[in-house]
Amino acid sequence: MSAYDFDLFVIGGGSAGVRCARIAATHGARVAVAEERFWGGTCVNVGCVPKKIMVNAAEYGLWAEEGKAFGWLEMQAGAHDWQTLKQARDAEVQRLSAIYGRLLANAGVTPFECRASFIDAHTLDVGGRRVTAERIVIAVGGHALKPEIPGAELGMISDDLFTLEELPKRVAVVGGGYIALEFASLLRGLGAEVDLLYRQPLPLRGFDQDMREAMRDALDARGITQHIGHEVTKLEKQEGGICVTTTAGHHVTVDAVMFATGRQPNTRGLNLEAVDILTGRFGAIPVDANQTTRQPHIFALGDVTDQLNLTPVATAQGHALADTLFGNRPRTASLKNVPTAVFTIPPAATVGLTEEEAAAQGPVDIYLTRFTPMRHTISKSPRKTLMKLVVDRATQKVVGAHMLGDDAPEMMQGIAIAIVSGATKQDFDATIGIHPTAAEEFVTLRSMARQVG
Incomplete structure (x- = not known):
């Protein structure tokens, strides 16, 4: 028997921690997880899930407005x-958070x-109790x-939006990243007047330039007032x-201000x-490609490493680490x-x-x-779509794809x-499109817009 209480102890019950703990337990490890706030972490409770529910709610209003053009006169x-909306959203969040707890229990993990x-x-x-782990x-x-x-x-942070009892009539969102844009967009869709203030000349720093310009135009079309190049001082x-x-x-x-000006790892107090x-x-916390810290038996996963702060990345890292440590399947999660x-x-x-x-x-x-998608040509909506492929000239491999428009994530x-x-671009060209869809444009792009480099 091991001299330790557990083979693996995971600090944090979010996407990365729960996946790592659950998979390690299925490989036969004795595993425990500590979570001080809520199972499922930021994504399930105050991030991706409740945000997407609110985006869906905002979309319904827009569909109702456009329905008249298709004969739905009433x-x-x-x-x-x-x-x-709040009650439906919170009920779904609670349901999903409870699922995380059940996944751990079913795998035999000690919470x-x-x-x-x-x-x-x-x-x-661990809550005043001494616990050891290998x-x-x-x-x-x-x-x-x-x-x-x-x-x-x-001001508020993004978490606070999910505690509001009513929609503020006028909201200033501070920031030009994806969180700021998402919250500005859903608040506008639900009926608020929204001012968006950011320091950069375009939103979405780090994204493709054409995408950034298209996003600026899309925000304008939605009636969001953009204050470009403005840094808030007080x-x-x-x-x-x-x-x-x-x-x-x-x-x-x-009436309300929401800051979306950055996030920081929760390492204080550890x-x-x-x-x-x-x-x-x-x-x-710095880690190597195997998520190992400077201590060979201590690892760090997900946003606490500040590598690529996305839920699926954190989940993939947790799974890969569990397979490596206990599943006899050494591997890493690629960030490429x-x-x-x-x-x-x-x-x-x-x-x-x-x-x-790429250039x-x-x-x-x-x-x-x-182009303007078919649905919006009929409804006279200002919503536009942009699609873009970046192709390496020497190999003709498609090295980047970018889209702004309906169903882009799907x-x-x-x-x-x-x-x-x-x-390669030839593989895309050889693929038959599904007609009529916007998606077929990705396999029918024949005219080169420009060559760079």
Whole structure:
């Protein structure tokens, strides 16, 4: 018998931690997990899941508005009932969170609903109890930050949206990343007047340039007021609401302010000093390709490593580590060609290299199309679609795909398989399209838009 209480102890019951614990247990390991807040982590409780439910709610109103053009003369959006949405959303979140707990129980994992921190290299303080483990995984995720400016306490973070009892009539969203854009979009869709303030000349820094420009235009078309190049310097409570002041001396008065200006790993309080694990500037834990920290028996997964902060990446890392440690199947989760989506209205999705990244590696061919989808030509909606393929000129491999438009995330999952598999532009061209769909455009792009490099 092992001298330790457990073969594996996982700190954190989110996507990475639960997957790692469950798979390790199915391989025969004695496993425990500690979670101090909620099973399922950020994604299930205050992230992907409740956000997507609210995006769906916003879409229904838009469909009702467009329905008249198709003969549904009595269809109209009317007033949205926030409480009905809130109750349905919260019930689904609770259902999914409970599933995570059941998955662990069914696998024979020992759960601890409390905080865990290090005492020494193999010993943890788990809610006041000393527990030992041969191997330890840190999968505590991250949390949203407020900027260090006067009046920041008057603003919300993304978590707070899910506690609101009613929809604010006027909202300022601060930030230009995907979280800011998603929340600005769903709030606008549910009926709020939205001001979006960000420092960059375009939203979605790090995304493809054509996508960034298309997103700016899509936000304009949705009636979201963009304050481009504005950095917020202070918030002040006034009689008419909250006054937001920017570096340019610009003022916006709203009922609520939501900061989406960054996240930070939840490493504070773990007592990492006791095991000589150093963190980066913002608290991230450095790891190698096998998710190993500087201690060979201590590992870190998911957002706490600040590598590629996406739920499916965290889940894949957890599964790969469990297989490596206990399943006699050494492997790692690749961070190359990871597809991702931005759930705005309309949504965006991408996989592989941007044009700028690809051109830095060598000459590329760019295939690009912009059009109005069939549904929106009839309804006269301003919603547009952009599709783009980035092709390495020497090999003709498709190294990047980008889309903004209806159903972009659903399409991009399939496109990602092709890119991960090394498909060429000729493979795309040889594929018969499904007509009439927007998706067929990805396999009928014949005219090159430009050559770069």
